[in-house]
Amino acid sequence: MSAGERTRVQDTQSQESVASNRRLTPGRERALVRALQVAIGVVFAAGILAGNGGVAVNAGVGLLVTFLPNLLSRRFAVTLNVGLVLWITTAMFLHALGTLPIPGLDVSLYSGTWWWDHLTHAMSSSLVAGAAFATLLALQQYSAAVRLPPRFMFVTILLFVMAFGVVWELVEFYIGVSAQLLGTGDVLTQYGLDDTVFDLFYNTLGGLVVATFGASRLAGVSDQLADRMTDRVASR
Incomplete structure (x- = not known):
């Protein structure tokens, strides 16, 4: 050499x-x-x-x-x-x-x-999407009656995250209203309509990432969930 x-x-x-x-x-x-x-x-x-x-x-x-x-x-x-x-x-x-x-x-x-709220919403929504993704995969493995094509799974995850985001924004709003009525400090804060729209956008972005790449990362979790479902039914 x-x-x-x-x-x-x-x-x-x-x-x-x-x-x-x-x-x-x-x-x-x-x-x-x-x-x-x-x-x-x-x-x-x-x-x-x-x-x-x-x-x-x-x-x-x-x-x-x-x-x-x-x-x-x-x-x-x-x-x-x-x-x-x-x-x-x-x-x-x-x-x-x-x-x-x-x-x-x-x-x-x-x-x-300005970008901190966007970052945390994307991160948090990805957790919600991940939980939903793993659960749907587990249900599909557990029951032969449940069959979710990849495209349907993709759309379902996005819709779930978007719906959850809307519910969360409502929770933020009513917590803020309650804090004002009770004279207590804000636990969750909304910064206006523009903030809500951006929150929903970045929620969807986090869900999009999980819906696209989640299968390989969450397969192990879904396998375990499916096994636990099977074990619970078998033990009855």
């Missing part, structure tokens, strides 16, 4: 080593999940200490959601891979962080950064 070839081989090995070191392994993903949960807990504590109910409630609910994968595993024997858990935890962290007022400023990332 010539000196030039040896150099190229060494360069290739070095690049592969760097890529391997940078790869997000399951262990690193688990560490990230724990770190994000701690960060959400810090946001929750900050909300409590500052007497900010909106921050505390949003962070507290988000933190509880991050433990749902553990509940699914222990109670229903449905195990999400660590990548999906990281996806859920990241969405909850971004939402909680967005409600926290920026020190020295009278704004939060939600109110002071």
